[in-house]
Amino acid sequence: MKIAIFGILPFSDLIKQGFEKLGHKITNENPDIVFSNDPTGYQDAIFLKDRYPKTYLILNVLDIPWHFPNIEQQFQFLIKRFFSKTNKITAISYKVKKDLEKFFEKKIIDEIKVIYNPTKEVYFDEKIQKDNQFLFVGRANDPIKRFNLVRDTIQKIKDGTKNLKICGTENPGFGSYLGYVSDEELNKLYNSTKYVFLTSKAEGIGLPMIEAMICGSIPITCSDNETAKEFLPNDFICEPNVQSIINHIEKLNKEYEIKRKLAIKLGKKYKEQFDKNNIAKNILKVKK
Numbered sequence: 001m002k003i004a005i006f007g008i009l010p011f012s013d014l015i016k017q018g019f020e021k022l023g024h025k026i027t028n029e030n031p032d033i034v035f036s037n038d039p040t041g042y043q044d045a046i047f048l049k050d051r052y053p054k055t056y057l058i059l060n061v062l063d064i065p066w067h068f069p070n071i072e073q074q075f076q077f078l079i080k081r082f083f084s085k086t087n088k089i090t091a092i093s094y095k096v097k098k099d100l101e102k103f104f105e106k107k108i109i110d111e112i113k114v115i116y117n118p119t120k121e122v123y124f125d126e127k128i129q130k131d132n133q134f135l136f137v138g139r140a141n142d143p144i145k146r147f148n149l150v151r152d153t154i155q156k157i158k159d160g161t162k163n164l165k166i167c168g169t170e171n172p173g174f175g176s177y178l179g180y181v182s183d184e185e186l187n188k189l190y191n192s193t194k195y196v197f198l199t200s201k202a203e204g205i206g207l208p209m210i211e212a213m214i215c216g217s218i219p220i221t222c223s224d225n226e227t228a229k230e231f232l233p234n235d236f237i238c239e240p241n242v243q244s245i246i247n248h249i250e251k252l253n254k255e256y257e258i259k260r261k262l263a264i265k266l267g268k269k270y271k272e273q274f275d276k277n278n279i280a281k282n283i284l285k286v287k288k
Helices: 011-021 039-049 070-083 094-102 108-113 147-154 182-192 207-214 226-230 242-254 256-273 276-287
Strands: 003-004 033-036 056-061 088-091 133-139 164-167 193-199 220-221
Touching: 003 011, 003 070, 011 108, 011 276, 033 276, 039 056, 039 070, 039 242, 056 276, 070 108, 088 094, 088 276, 094 108, 094 164, 094 207, 133 182, 164 226, 182 207, 182 226, 193 207, 193 226, 207 220, 207 226, 207 276, 220 226, 220 242, 220 256, 242 256
Parallel strands: 003 033, 033 056, 056 088, 133 164, 133 193, 193 220
Antiparallel strands: none
């Protein structure tokens, strides 16, 4: 089958790799399926649909950023310009699918399938020592990520600041900033870290918490992040304030090996669910 994939890196490339592993051809020439993972690829996807009307067009929704000004009007624009031409709409999580209820009637919502983003090429390596205490992965200066909760928490933990590593495209000017790291280095960081912070108020998925568990690290997330509740047990969720996070870490420290085994167990499950080959298979199922 011929497949065209659009969207932001690295996820679009990982999805392409998944299709290629399954024996399908990635091409923009008369594709059978066009899949756009996020709005950055919608325009190119629509162009192919217009050029090849028989192609099956799937547009995926990554998130509804409710904190953006005029977001409802912006999304209504996407509906009129793009979603009206699609054969199928997918959502990146059940939380996002629920958010879409505000914009679509029930019969459309019922047909929306959930298609996860694939995780990066990370895996559990029991040979790597746990020699780092805390890790933050992502856009540290994005207000929705609430890095201030990480900073304020770490400052109240003995030697916390020197035991916090941060990787991503944004330097918060705190802790040990590593910049953007390779998948290989990210894998080492996850495996060598005890706790991975995902203090976001909202996420489409929040892959760092999934990747953390795949690598045997415990995620620290907040109760007002609905996506965290979709994927995590209460063991890894606390209230979004500094004292609650501190208390939560202290509690986890007392039973760390037990909770780490829970993280590893969930990580094995998510390693399969978020595998790029399985994501490609799920996209194919949407057309059936």
